Amino acid sequence: MNADTLLSYQWGQMAPEFIILGVAALLSLLDLFLPKSYNRRSLAWIALVGILIAVLSLIGLFDSKTASILHDTFRLDSFGKAFKLILLIGAACVIVLAESYDPREGFKKYRGEFYYLFLTGLLGAMVMTSSGDLITLFVGLELLSVSSYILAGMRKKHAGSNEAAIKYVINGGISTAITLFGMSYLYGLTGTTNLMEMKDVMTAQAASGQYMYLYGLAFFMVLVGLSFKLASAPFHMWAPDVYQGSPTPVTAFLSVVSKTAGFVILLRILLTLFLTMPGDESQTFSFLETHSIYISCLAGISIIAGNVIALRQRNIKRMFAYSSIAHAGYILVAISALGYFTFDAVWFYLMAYLLMNLGAFAVIQLITDASNSEDIADFAGLYRRSPLLAAGFAVFILSLAGIPGTAGFIGKLNIFMNALMTDPGHFVLASIMIGGTVISYFYYFGIMTQMFFRPAATTEKIKVPAGIGTVVVIALAGTILFGVAPNTALDFLHHNFGSFNDFLK
């Protein structure tokens, strides 16, 4: 392979990734050479600028043709663009959070590292969204995972942080191994790692009913391995501990960016490989349709487990860990009930979830830092101490609970429609989902009770740092806008990305 073939690739397709990579490298160098005394906070702004530029370049790529470079290992289709956008926005918000994150002990020294490791993680996620090859998928996945292992353990002096990190590493390692094992079978049966080629081979073989059991095995191993990333039950158990232990911005990162990446890769693999592949010789149903029941099971268990266990939590971050498990379940409903609205539902829900969850975490970070503890009781009387903040938090919680007028409600609506319009409709799954929502009222409104009904321990006002303020405002605006006029988002999606028709081309 010589220079001009190398040059013949449209590297522009990878502009966002390159920008992130560059900024990460730059930051690492700066962190290395800047004097110890220098306060590394300002690096956050550089990172932020980088991300924003990446966003711009991505927007610039919106109307570019679907193309794939590097021997189809990297493909930039509308799917990739759409989800990259979510990742970048999420990352931008998290960076701002991180900028104003200032716990009592053990973070100042490592700020610099935090930012570029964060960016590398983001890079991994972005690579995952638009990889057309098992290898790139895997590398992206690992880039994300490894970075987040370190991020989780960022507060070296903080016991919880360390423990979270090690737990994450161990579980993550196991999951990686399982995923890889599944992938290795996929490769073995098809003899290629390129998703598109694999698809064709698999379709052909399945039509003649070969290796169905092995394919099943691979399918499940990949599914389970990725389920770790989504933290869907019963592969969720690491999540609460890790969420609780890690620094709050990292928790936000895990619950938003990392989770999104997980869904992206899951969709990528499942839809590319198993959607066209027939489930048996009588090629009535596709493999995915025949096996979607298992995904439904995961979804149901996640919803129930997440919501039910969250009831008993006193630690706010842990509670949100469980709620995020439940939300993963909601999104899985959209995937398992494969239908016309699946892409819309997943994308919109992830977008909404990003906004409301990040907004919530912004407030949580503020409060938990202010009162060096993470007990729900710290929110008591927030309404007195800072009415606006309380109101904002209330909106995020309502949105998480899926109350109309917020983005969360529309997201749920999408998922329901997708689940119920198929025939036979997924009534059981929908019922579980709605039931879970009702249960979730208990703990979501428990926070409300604290904020509005209980008297405050201290009456001193809370001063909101600029960074957190902006995140809250943006998230608030988004949550309400998408709740009141969801078509601003939906039309944007349809206008720029159509119906992801180029997904399999």
Place this chain on the structure above:
Amino acid sequence: MMENAWIIPLFPLISFLLLLLLGKRLKESSAYIGIAFTLFSLIFSLLVLGDRFTSPTYKTGAEWLKIGDVRIRAGFEVNQLNALMLVIVSLVSFLVHMYSKGYMQGEKRFSVFYAYLGLFTFAMLGLVISPNLLQLYVFWELVGLGSFLLIGFYFYKEEAKQAAKKAFIMTRIGDVGLFIGMILLFWETGSFEYDAIFKAAHEGNLSEGMITLTAILIFIGAMGKSGQFPLHTWLPDAMEGPTPVSALIHAATMVAAGVYLVASMFPLFSESSTAMLIVAATGAFTAIFAASIGLVQTDIKRVLAYSTVSQLGYMMLALGTAGYVAGVFHLMTHAFFKALLFLAAGSVIHAVHTQNIEEMGGLWKKLRITGPLFLIGTLAISGVPLFSGFFSKDEILVSAWNHGNYFLFLLALIAAFFTAFYMFRLFFLVFAGVPKKEAGNVHESPASMTIPMLVLGVLAIVSGYVNTPWFGTFLGDWLTKGNTYLEHGHGDSPVWIMLAATIVSLAGIILAYLIYSKRTISRDWLGGQGSMLHNILFNKYYADEFYNLSIVRLTGILGVFFSYIDRFIVEGLVSLVTGTVQKLGKMGSRMQTGQVQQYGTIAFFGLAVLLILFALTGGIFE
């Protein structure tokens, strides 16, 4: 004139509203408003009655409520019966208004009292001129409200409170019967209007059973209002109200509404012999039942109350034995002499400040006006010849005899005897004998009280002569004239019946005289206080106790039972659900031991289960 009859009820209504607004300021002078407006209605109703003699029944109405394609009308009607009732009601009401001015003097809530009187009068007059069952029901209930308010006028008295509640609820029980009957008739005949119903019933569009059923249901309503057994217990208690109220509501007008209802629904009843029999039987039984209780009561007003119940029984008996005229006739005469008796009793109470006849006596000399008037009333109710009661009672006995139900006839006769006896017992105990020392400075009542009594006294004598075997049965002819559904219920009246009636009443009087005035016979003729028979009668056959033990208790028990269902079953299920959810949560968080390897294990089991399921569901058999 008749087309303006609708205005008659409005006068009292206006006075009611005026007094509500201005009552506070007007104080005692509010009496004049009440009196004035009732006078107007009296005048108008007299005019209407006058017209009715000459011109035929007048009826009009307008659409009141539209249900789908059903039209329910409201309006008014003037036929013989309710023209007569208009006069009776407005007259008595007017007199009572006058009387109350003196009687209620110094009462703190004077204006309120008059307001209530106005409300009641309005309702009663409205009831009387209603052309259809629904409208009648509406006023029927309002009358109940008026009675309820007036009974409970002394709201701070526990007894008054209980009595009012009892009155409302007991009558309500009857009302539901009327309610159901009315609705059933509506679906059967497609209308609430009397004439439409009668037409349908007459032409046999209704099944025999349905007629009987509806008739009985309506009669239940009448029982409630007219205090017929077994719904009679509220009426004696209602004496807790001010005495003028007792005279107006619980003697002359409202309690007669039941009789009026049966009378005005007579064509329906007459279609079903069963219903007729039940009406007659209930009436007769109530007559003798109440009379027997009256024998031993010691509260002057309660004696009168039981006599009222018994007299109402008479009227029912009359109607039940096809004695339409007799019933209405007695209704009229009774209205006069019973109102008289109550007002007189009121003036007695006013004088001696007690209601216990044991503590009275020798008042004849003290109360020069009240005494004779009371005597007139007593003679009239006892059916002594030449007094109004004599003629009407005779009518009833005749109709009972002609109807051929001799047992009922016998009961009626005995009841007549009882009546004469206990009424004169009352009279002698109060007026004869030596004054008791409790009754110290006794004085006659003011003119505002005596004048109404005088008027009623006159009526109590003469009102009988509108329908007599000797001077022509004018009332009867007029009432039945032009009424297609009524045949004149006046066959031949054997003279011996009249004699028998006279004899029993005189016998009763003489016996009472011997016991309570002459003392030739021991007063313990019943075995005296504490003897079983006496106790039974004195405690009104323990009817109240029975109800308390059975119905009231049952309701309470049911309530408690339901409350247990609420607390344990319904709430229990709820807490079961929430409990399980909480339990699950506990279990889940228990699993979260913090042991990372356990997490891995669980995950691995998850994978294993998936694979096994997959294997079992056929993947392996490819």
Place this chain on the structure above:
Amino acid sequence: MNDLLLSILVFSPLLGILVLCMISRSNERAVKWAGILATVPALALSLFLYSSYLGGSDLSAFSIKLDWIRFGNLADVDSKLFAVDYELALDGFALLMVLLTAVLSTLAAIASVSISKEWKGYFMLFLLLETGMLGVFMAQNMVLFFIFFEITLIPAFFLIGKWGYFEKEKAAYSFLIYNGFGSAVLLIVIMVLFARAGTSNIEALSYIINVGGVSLVAPISEGMKYGLLIALLIAFGVKLPIFPLHTWMLRVHVQAPPPIVMLHAGVLLKIGAFGLIRFGLGIFPEQFKDLSVIIAVLGVINLLYGAFLAFIQNEFKMVLAYSSISHMGIVLIGLGALNESGIQGAIFQVVSHGLIAALLFFLVGVIHERVQTTALPNLGGLSHNMPLTSGFLLAGAMASLGLPGMSGFISEFMAFLGLFKTDPLLAGIGALGIIITAVYLLRAVMGMTFGRQGASVRTRLVSDLNALEMVPVLVLLAFIVTIGVYPTILSNPLEDTIQLIMTGIRGQAG
């Protein structure tokens, strides 16, 4: 202008919220007045609409319909498929409910001057609640309906939980969870219909379900229709409430602040009835017909069950709470009868009980404010110090036990009239309720007002109603009596609605 009217009507309270934002929380008078005045525009507009409707003008002139949400990328297939429009409109029934809501909101706002803390937050939530309630009755598609329906949930939760009495938080929670459950079930129904028919417009749906012949996204089987109707019954049964889904509202009635209970008993419960009639009867008439007996039976159960329980309560609020259950039974009886008079009776009962309950709970609030208790054993002889209050209380009780000349009687009468036609025996059993209603109401009310003065009354000197408090009482009483004497003012607006429903039922019958 006309087509904006309804939107203004619905969202005018929100303007009040904006105004409130500018007033400082410490300025009690200003806040309270602003709160009261903010409810006036809605009242004025709804009165205007009502009068112009009686004046014969066509309500459809006011309806509005704008594109709002469109799910999916199907513009090229069918621009209306999976579209949720912003569409408000009124028919006679809805108009009455809106009027009821507006009136009660203003009165409740007046009653709210007794609120003792954090008036600002209180009135903001109060106004939000009003917007929700108004919207519910105007929404023309189920999704919009649901959104307003849920909007009422949140403010009510806070209003109960923060300004209520002793056990307020428990009450707020059971309110939230029960209603959350109810609306969850409702949401499933809505989404099934929406996802399978591709529209959530009520008319369109009832056409699709009843007439058919429209190609659906996915079929809706007969069995599914029954399932959906039963789900609706459960969803609205929680709100109404229908036994055994009623326990939550007891707590709310007892614990919530009186003005909120006025709205709750007056309007929020009625949303259940409204929904049953709108969706249950409107979309599934045929299925409703088959279930009508069950509904009537449920109604009788409600009626008697509530009555018997009210009879043994020793807390006046509990008596009223159970009486609400009992009276909602009459609504069900009317619906179960499924003929003109029945349905008309049900609707009348909805309105009339709204007014009566509001009146009674307002008086309860007054008494509680004076005497600090509404436990029957401690009360009695209130007429000594509070003749007016007692008098009105008695009037309210009379209205509630269906005394002719007051609105309660008309509805009771029509409901039973209806049921006696279809099922006389059941109606006969139900008629017992009329007696027991009288028993428990007199027991409670006379226990408070008549007789000797109770302990808590004697100890402190209590004042009677003041001028401001007279306003709600007189207004409500005026409405109650007017309806009772001249029911046509209600029945006229309802004609079209009821005709529509009946054709729906008959259409399937033939």
Place this chain on the structure above:
Amino acid sequence: MNSVPLSAYLVLALILFCIGLYGALTKRNAVIVLISIELMLNAVNINLVAFSKLGTAPSISGQIFTLFTITVAAVEAAVGLAILMSLYNRRKTVNVDEMDQLKH
């Protein structure tokens, strides 16, 4: 020459994987746990290489995949050990089962 069938490699890999999994889930010492994970990853490598030589459609990409896997495995191990170090500095223990402050 080519006598060893594909299935043999696969079985070997499977066994290796299971041993690794067992170790990762049971050993108390964190270091051994990390090593066990390495074992699992290596099982994958065997699979890949075997397939790339003897698979249904042999191709070189399997071996390339292996290179990536090995690197990643190394990275994971390194990171894991690093984190373990910092944990050890605070807790003075490498026993996984004692790292249970975060729970319930």
